[in-house]
Amino acid sequence: xxxxxxxxxxxxxxxxxxxxxxxxxxxxxxxxxxxxxxxxxxxxxxxxxxxxxxxxxxxxxxxxxxxxxxxxxxxxxxxxxxxxxxxxxxxxxxxxxxxxxxxxxxxxxxxxxxxxxxxxxxxxxxxxxxxxxxxxxxxxxxxxxxxxxxxxxxxxxxxxxxxxxxxxxxxxxxxxxxxxxxxxxxxxxxxxxxxxxxxxxxxxxxxxxxxxxxxxxxxxxxxxxxxxxxxxxxxxxxxxxxxxxxxxxxxxxxxxxxxxxxxxxxxxxxxxxxxxxxxxxxxxxxxxxxxxxxxxxxxxxxxxxxxxxxxxxxxxxxxxxxxxxxxxxxxxxxxxxxxxxxxxxxxxxxxxxxxxxxxxxxxxxxxxxxxxxxxxxxxxxxxxxxxxxxxxxxxxxxxxxxxxxxxxxxxxxxxxxxxxxxxxxxxxxxxxxxxxxxxxxxxx
Numbered sequence: 182x183x184x185x186x187x188x189x190x191x192x193x194x195x196x197x198x199x200x201x202x203x204x205x206x207x208x209x210x211x212x213x214x215x216x217x218x219x220x221x222x223x224x225x226x227x228x229x230x231x232x233x234x235x236x237x238x239x240x241x242x243x244x245x246x247x248x249x250x251x252x253x254x255x256x257x258x259x260x261x262x263x264x265x266x267x268x269x270x271x272x273x274x275x276x277x278x279x280x281x282x283x284x285x286x287x288x289x290x291x292x293x294x295x296x297x298x299x300x301x302x303x304x305x306x307x308x309x310x311x312x313x314x315x316x317x318x319x320x321x322x323x324x325x326x327x328x329x330x331x332x333x334x335x336x337x338x339x340x341x342x343x344x345x346x347x348x349x350x351x352x353x354x355x356x357x358x359x360x361x362x363x364x365x366x367x368x369x370x371x372x373x374x375x376x377x378x379x380x381x382x383x384x385x386x387x388x389x390x391x392x393x394x395x396x397x398x399x400x401x402x403x404x405x406x407x408x409x410x411x412x413x414x415x416x417x418x419x420x421x422x423x424x425x426x427x428x429x430x431x432x433x434x435x436x437x438x439x440x441x442x443x444x445x446x447x448x449x450x451x452x453x454x455x456x457x458x459x460x461x462x463x464x465x466x467x468x469x470x471x472x473x474x475x476x477x478x479x480x481x482x483x484x485x486x487x488x489x490x491x492x493x494x495x496x497x498x499x500x501x502x503x504x505x506x507x508x509x510x511x512x513x514x515x516x517x518x519x520x521x522x523x524x525x526x527x528x529x530x531x532x533x534x535x536x537x538x539x540x541x542x543x544x545x546x547x548x549x550x551x552x553x554x555x556x557x558x559x560x561x562x563x564x565x566x567x568x569x570x571x572x573x574x575x576x577x578x579x580x581x582x583x584x585x586x587x588x589x590x591x592x593x594x595x596x597x598x599x600x601x602x603x604x605x606x607x608x609x610x611x612x613x614x615x616x617x618x619x620x621x622x623x624x625x
Contacts, residue, residue: 257421264561292345328508349385374401405554435564445577546574553590
């Protein structure tokens, strides 16, 4: 059956479900079955509702319940919701619905949906989710990103591409080489919008949007969004609906946050001590004992290598992830961690954005991030989908100002713990005369 014909039948069934008296007993039973589907009352066609039910989506999350009807109605949307709340489904389900219920593109290699993401890992994850949502619909999703050969991606686009998921750098290359045209894009999505609109990505985003039709629907989603970035987002959208769920910059409620005050040189030793103690204890999540899975964040690639080496040398089951690794190494490390072959992953902020790794019990910040928003994204790797988790940050005296900024941003004072033998010495009390004398020596 042709896609448009199938869609017409689905819309007919959807309209039928809202009639006061179904035409026949058979229709009444069919409508009753449709109304039992958890996403049906959001306006999605039955085929999609049935698909997400089979995948295991029991009920829409708050961001999905707010965003899906607005997107189906054609509104531009800026969606802000805590990590792990199902933002990918919130934008992708109504977009698949819209594609199925409208005429196909004139050329099979011209995408109608463009999703831009900041990292290769997130692009891959969104692609996998999209393929699952769109199964048996006839729609085709393609993912492109740098760090790998371009030719296979070109061949995938040539086979047909309704939905293109891309990182900005590789997409600009493909546009410049005329491998892909985005002239027919009807829907633009910026995932992790705060990162996509900062100064690092903004020039590339502007080059891409210059090729897009003005008459498009634009959607932006993120867990954090400053007011400055929001203003920029509004300039790229048309009278957008703003959705805020669960606080603009706050970690999920299921996260227990802790700070360990520690001398900088003692951090590797304390990290090893904490991981050893955690691995020997029992982790309880939702009333059940679960294996410990820890994500350790470092600020630099060098630190990630060094910390992973220290932990591995001590016998810990650890792997690492950062941007200096080849794409095959990054893919293998992430897949192995997801599969449970390693219980600890040491990573830079390349792993802080959007990655949905199930059942991470602990996030440990080896150093606090430079940006409070990055802290929210990091700790959001645990306690996803309304589960619970623990976020620990190791803070040396010189990093206290960063931590105070984070506490101010999240609106809470985080519990501080001192472990005997690791705590920094108390500050030296000096008289004014001693301070002046020390200041004078520093100028010599």
